[in-house]
Every structure is written in structure tokens, then in C-alpha cells.
Amino acid sequence: MNQKIVFERVIHNNFDDFISLVKQLAAYEKQDLPDRQAETRLKKDALSKTPRFEAYLVKEQEKIVGYFIYYMTYSSYLALPTLYIEDIFVIEGWRRTGIGKKMFEFCARQAKNRGCGRMEWCVYNWNIPAIKFYRELKATRLEKTYYRLDKKQIARLY
Amino acid sequence: MNQKIVFERVIHNNFDDFISLVKQLAAYEKQDLPDRQAETRLKKDALSKTPRFEAYLVKEQEKIVGYFIYYMTYSSYLALPTLYIEDIFVIEGWRRTGIGKKMFEFCARQAKNRGCGRMEWCVYNWNIPAIKFYRELKATRLEKTYYRLDKKQIARLY
Numbered sequence: 001m002n003q004k005i006v007f008e009r010v011i012h013n014n015f016d017d018f019i020s021l022v023k024q025l026a027a028y029e030k031q032d033l034p035d036r037q038a039e040t041r042l043k044k045d046a047l048s049k050t051p052r053f054e055a056y057l058v059k060e061q062e063k064i065v066g067y068f069i070y071y072m073t074y075s076s077y078l079a080l081p082t083l084y085i086e087d088i089f090v091i092e093g094w095r096r097t098g099i100g101k102k103m104f105e106f107c108a109r110q111a112k113n114r115g116c117g118r119m120e121w122c123v124y125n126w127n128i129p130a131i132k133f134y135r136e137l138k139a140t141r142l143e144k145t146y147y148r149l150d151k152k153q154i155a156r157l158y
Numbered sequence: 159m160n161q162k163i164v165f166e167r168v169i170h171n172n173f174d175d176f177i178s179l180v181k182q183l184a185a186y187e188k189q190d191l192p193d194r195q196a197e198t199r200l201k202k203d204a205l206s207k208t209p210r211f212e213a214y215l216v217k218e219q220e221k222i223v224g225y226f227i228y229y230m231t232y233s234s235y236l237a238l239p240t241l242y243i244e245d246i247f248v249i250e251g252w253r254r255t256g257i258g259k260k261m262f263e264f265c266a267r268q269a270k271n272r273g274c275g276r277m278e279w280c281v282y283n284w285n286i287p288a289i290k291f292y293r294e295l296k297a298t299r300l301e302k303t304y305y306r307l308d309k310k311q312i313a314r315l316y
Contacts, residue, residue, distance in 0.1 A: 022234050022235070025234075026235050031235050032235060033235070034234070034235055034236070034237055037237075038235075038236065038237035038238075039237070040237075041237035041238065042234065042237040045232065045237065045239075052230070052232045052239060053232045053234070069232075069234055071231060071232055072210070073229060073231060073242065073244070074203065074210045074211045074227075074229055074244060075244075076180050076192070076200065076211070076227055076244060076245050077180070077184050077189050077190065077191070077192055077196075078192075078196065079192055079195075079196035079197070079198075079199035079200040079203065080196075080199065081203075081210060084231065086231070086232060086233075086234060087234050104315055105315045105316060108307070108312045108313075108315035108316045109315075109316045111312050112312065112313070112316055116312070117308070117309055118306055118307065118308055118309070118312075119306070119307040119311075119312055120304065120305065120306045120307075121304075121305055122300075122302040122303065122304050122305070123302060123303055123305065124301060124302055125301045125302065125303055126301070131303070134305050137307075138311065138314075139305040139306065139307050139311065140305065140306045140307070140308070140311070141303060141304070141305055142280075142303075142304040142305065142306055143282060143283045143284070144280040144281065144282055144283065144304045145280065145281055145283055145289070145299060145300075146278065146279075146280050146299070146300040146302045146304065147278065147279055147280070147281065147292050147297040147298065147299055147300065148276055148277070148278045148297065148298045148300055149266070149276065149277040149278075149295075149297050149298070150275070150276055150298070151275055151276070153277075153296065153297065153298070154266045154269050154270065154274070154276075154277055155266075155270070156296075157262055157263045157266035157267075158263060158266045158267045158270055
């Protein structure tokens with residue numbers, strides 16, 4: 001497929017398109033959608049001088065077909081930053097067309113430019129199409145389990 | 159147990175103690191130890207004006223009994239930072255004494271002060287004592303799988 005894919009950094013002008021995609025991913029992952037206050041925070045955190053993450057829209061012939069968010073984490077053993085992909089999403093009807101691969105290639109170039117030792121991300125175990133894609137990408141599946149405390153659980157500890 | 163636990167931010171003065179503990183954890187997790195160049199990078203990344211992570215030593219009556227490292231990640235759905243614990247380690251002979259709980263309580267206070275929506279971390283699936291501890295902590299086990307690309311795998315993509 002002869003694709004002309006464009007990666008567009010999320011800025012003020014395209015922020016509404018971005019929010020709309022975040023909500024689509026949240027719905028796909030059966031998570032609560034960000035409310036109005038969360039949208040305001042998201043904008044501040046994305047567009048401040050020291051942004052908490054970097055977000056990109058993915059366009060094919062002016063049509064928005066996906067988005068991704070990453071930020072830097074860190075490996076103490078390597079003593080190098082890791083490019084961690086928090087969200088990655090291709091809209092329905094555009095999956096299995098090679099766009100996901102191009103998004104990973106873009107992130108790989110960013111990881112190189114930032115001097116990262118690794119790229120990492122997580123996938124829900126029910127998301128079989130994504131898992132199949134990561135296997136095709138020849139990514140290494142880590143034998144690790146992820147734990148979380150939410151705000152209420154955190155409050156029990158202080 | 160009547161413990162007087164002190165949390166000491168890693169700075170120039172105690173950096174050698176910190177490196178020694180990172181190596182102990184790497185050995186415990188059967189990972190490659192940081193080499194001399196990695197040690198230099200680790201120091202720069204910990205102590206620069208915009209540190210890539212925050213590290214603490216844990217002391218009981220002047221004896222160093224553990225350390226932890228965390229940094230901020232981000233949840234797009236919550237639009238809030240997450241306190242992510244990258245390393246957490248209690249030296250042999252001091253495990254199962256309540257020190258781990260106190261380390262999590264310290265991190266919970268930090269998460270509160272930073273306005274985090276979540277605390278997260280990962281554990282190797284073979285680390286049964288740690289998994290038992292996280293269960294006792296009533297943390298939520300996520301049904302997620304962790305993927306990684308190392309430097310060589312990244313280079314295949316750009």
C-alpha cells in the first residue's frame with residue numbers, strides 16, 4: 001500500500017481532534033472517558049513549556065487515522081531513558097494497513113534522537129489484534145506483572 | 159517492631175552507597191550490572207537540575223537497608239501524573255520487617271503532594287515474595303502485558 005502518512009504534533013489548533021481520539025481509545029478500552037476538567041488538565045499538561053507527555057496525530061491524506069502519546073521513563077541498570085508509549089490507537093477501518101508499523105518507526109526515530117536504551121509499552125491481555133501486531137514487530141514480551149494503586153488506595157497509605 | 163526509618167534523598171555524598179544498592183538489585187534480578195560509564199550517566203541523571211528520576215536510601219539506625227527510585231509517568235484518561243516506582247529493594251535479612259510498607263507509605267505521601275492519580279510499578283513473575291507483599295498491600299494486579307524493544311530492536315525500525 002502506497003501510503004503518505006503525516007505525523008502532526010498536538011498543539012492548540014488540533015487539540016479538539018486529539019481529545020476526540022483519546023475518548024475513542026478510552027471507549028475501546030472500556031475505561032471512563034475524561035471529563036471536562038480532565039480535558040483542561042490534559043491540554044495544560046500537553047502544551048506547557050515542560051509538557052508531561054508528547055502527543056501526535058496521524059494523518060493520511062488529511063484524514064486523522066490515529067494518535068499516540070509517549071514520555072520518557074528510565075532504566076537504572078542501563079542508566080538511559082526509555083521511550084514509553086502510553087497510548088497508541090488506530091481508528092477502526094484503518095487497522096492492519098501498516099499505519100501502526102509506521103507509528104512505531106516514528107517512535108523508534110524519536111527514541112534514537114533522545115538517546116534511549118529502550119522502547120516500552122503495555123497492552124491489555126484481551127487486546128488480541130494488538131498482541132498479534134507486537135509479535136509481528138518482534139517485540140520482547142516481558143515476564144512482568146503490572147500493579148496499581150488508585151487515589152483511594154493511595155490515601156489508605158498516608 | 160519499633161522501627162525508626164529514615165529516608166535520605168540520593169545526593170553527591172551518598173551516591174556510592176546508592177550505586178552499590180542498584181548493583182545488588184541488578185544481581186538479585188539477574189540483570190547486567192551498570193558499568194563505569196553507566197554509573198557516570200546515572201549520577202548525572204539523578205543529580206542534574208532536571209533529574210530523570212528521584213532516588214532515596216532507606217536507613218534504620220544509620221544502616222542502609224534499602225532504596226527506591228520513582229519518576230512521574232502520565233495517564234491520559236485521568237489527565238493526571240502517576241508516581242511510577244522503577245526500583246524498590248530491601249536488602250536480605252531486612253525483608254518481611256515492615257520496611258517495604260514504610261517505603262510505599264513514603265511514596266504514597268509523595269504521590270499525594272504531586273497530585274498524582276495513581277501509583278504503579280511492575281514485578282518479575284518469579285519474584286514470589288514481592289508478589290505476596292503487593293497482594294498484602296491490596297494493590298490491583300492489572301491484566302496487562304509489558305513489551306520492550308532494546309537498542310538493536312529499535313534500530314531495525316528506523
